[in-house]
Amino acid sequence: MKILNEWKIRLFDSLPLPTLILKPNKIVVDVNTNFLEKFRSNKKEIVGKTCHDFFYHSVEPCPVKTCGLAQVLADRRRHSVLEHVTTGEGIEEWENRVFSPILDEAGEVRYIVETIHDVTQLKMPERELSKARDFTQKVIEGSSTAIIAADLRGKIIMMNPAAEELTGYSFMEAHERITAKELYFPGQAREIMKIMRDGTKGGKGKLQLSRYTIINARGEEIPVDLTVSIIYEGDQEIATVGLYNDLREELKREQAMQELVRRISRAEKMASLGQLAAGVAHEINNPLTGIIFYSDLILQTLEKDDPRRRSLSCIYEDAKRCGKIIKNLLAYSRLEIHGKEILHVNTLLEHGLDLIRDRNFFMGIQIRKELSDDIILIEGDRDQLGQVIVNIVMNAVDAIDHEGTMTLRTYLNEPGQTACIEVSDTGRGIPETDLALIFDPFFTTKAPGKGTGLGLSTTYGIVKENQGRIWVKETSKRGTTFVVEFPLYRPFVPKNIPS
Numbered sequence: 001m002k003i004l005n006e007w008k009i010r011l012f013d014s015l016p017l018p019t020l021i022l023k024p025n026k027i028v029v030d031v032n033t034n035f036l037e038k039f040r041s042n043k044k045e046i047v048g049k050t051c052h053d054f055f056y057h058s059v060e061p062c063p064v065k066t067c068g069l070a071q072v073l074a075d076r077r078r079h080s081v082l083e084h085v086t087t088g089e090g091i092e093e094w095e096n097r098v099f100s101p102i103l104d105e106a107g108e109v110r111y112i113v114e115t116i117h118d119v120t121q122l123k124m125p126e127r128e129l130s131k132a133r134d135f136t137q138k139v140i141e142g143s144s145t146a147i148i149a150a151d152l153r154g155k156i157i158m159m160n161p162a163a164e165e166l167t168g169y170s171f172m173e174a175h176e177r178i179t180a181k182e183l184y185f186p187g188q189a190r191e192i193m194k195i196m197r198d199g200t201k202g203g204k205g206k207l208q209l210s211r212y213t214i215i216n217a218r219g220e221e222i223p224v225d226l227t228v229s230i231i232y233e234g235d236q237e238i239a240t241v242g243l244y245n246d247l248r249e250e251l252k253r254e255q256a257m258q259e260l261v262r263r264i265s266r267a268e269k270m271a272s273l274g275q276l277a278a279g280v281a282h283e284i285n286n287p288l289t290g291i292i293f294y295s296d297l298i299l300q301t302l303e304k305d306d307p308r309r310r311s312l313s314c315i316y317e318d319a320k321r322c323g324k325i326i327k328n329l330l331a332y333s334r335l336e337i338h339g340k341e342i343l344h345v346n347t348l349l350e351h352g353l354d355l356i357r358d359r360n361f362f363m364g365i366q367i368r369k370e371l372s373d374d375i376i377l378i379e380g381d382r383d384q385l386g387q388v389i390v391n392i393v394m395n396a397v398d399a400i401d402h403e404g405t406m407t408l409r410t411y412l413n414e415p416g417q418t419a420c421i422e423v424s425d426t427g428r429g430i431p432e433t434d435l436a437l438i439f440d441p442f443f444t445t446k447a448p449g450k451g452t453g454l455g456l457s458t459t460y461g462i463v464k465e466n467q468g469r470i471w472v473k474e475t476s477k478r479g480t481t482f483v484v485e486f487p488l489y490r491p492f493v494p495k496n497i498p499s
Helices: 002-013 033-039 051-056 068-075 120-142 161-167 171-177 188-198 248-301 308-332 345-354 382-400 455-465
Strands: 019-022 028-031 079-086 092-103 109-118 146-151 156-159 206-215 221-233 236-246 341-344 365-370 377-380 404-413 418-425 469-476 479-487
Touching (some): 068 092, 068 109, 092 120, 156 161, 161 171, 161 236, 188 206, 221 248, 341 382, 345 377, 345 382, 345 404, 345 418, 377 479, 382 404
Parallel strands (some): 365 404
Antiparallel strands (some): 019 028, 079 092, 092 109, 146 236, 221 236, 341 377, 469 479
């Protein structure tokens, strides 16, 4: 019997894993050599203590739910518990502690054998992978780029907060109510998949940065830069993921930059024309005056039935038209303000209308006046600003084509503290493609011989020289509204006049 006991002790000590034997009351009965080596201790410091005292330096037992020994006592079966521990050196380890019951003749638990398996090498990669997944999820959640994933049926399976903001759908709404195809125009999602599958843009399974328009929950069209990839499992397609960058702000900046470039170009053209006009006036105006004078003089001497009258009349009329062109060109070289005065906007509007001598221009046109009762004063050159009114009104007359309504309006723009003059017509409107060009010199949509393209560009220059601005407020097939805005006149009030 003694030999048998010695053999059992040697067998216990030779177990390759740290092992201890416990009583049901959690008192340590014995530990093997591997246990002592692992915990750098001796039997005197362990045997007789409770397991929670030795492992956790606690007088309180472990909670039943997390205690493998308590579970063994409850059902007399083997149980295991995964423990995350930190050694005295601060090293993190993972241990799988297996509790096995030793039963007596009555089937009751007499002892519990606890074996400690070091699973750190298995658990750490799993934990690192979990950390990587958590980090990836945080990157996706925090990304300013909208990210949407969908299965091959189009069912949305992932959206980050940026995608929710872009589309106007919460993830649950998108997952339950729509498919990814509904974010695009009809047929567009199929076109994208076709491109990715034949590898024409970015390689197989990928669509490199491309510009598309998506439709949000409110039905708004949003321009985006889109990158899409197919997700594979082996060679099988299982899902798609798209990255969407909202281009609305970028396009606004591009438009603002284009408008700035147009303004600079317009200013350069006007400056060049001013220099050109001064030279042209001296070189051409004198001989042109002679042509007009002598052709008119000869016309007066010819009989009405003289066959030469027709040809001479054409010379006279064309010379007069050239004279008008020269006059408009001269406006560019004379934009300096010669005489400023204080003007009431209503009086200025009436003055501009009075400059249109030929009232036949307004035949068939109903003129409505909605003039402000406020005293709205501005400072500027009366003749130049009168020409502004003439040019805008004549532009409206041409658009109406002698059948419609023209509304003249003045008002005080309270927020901006500016004076505004509006000229609205019920004409054919301005095509969107022409809106950016209407103030450019020589731009005209009129037939050859009907206009020089200098009216609105001259107007733009005069308004700018008078510290104002002009723009198209609205235009459609139902008509156009031009707005001219000037700063209010502010009388000079001396500060702190000494007594």
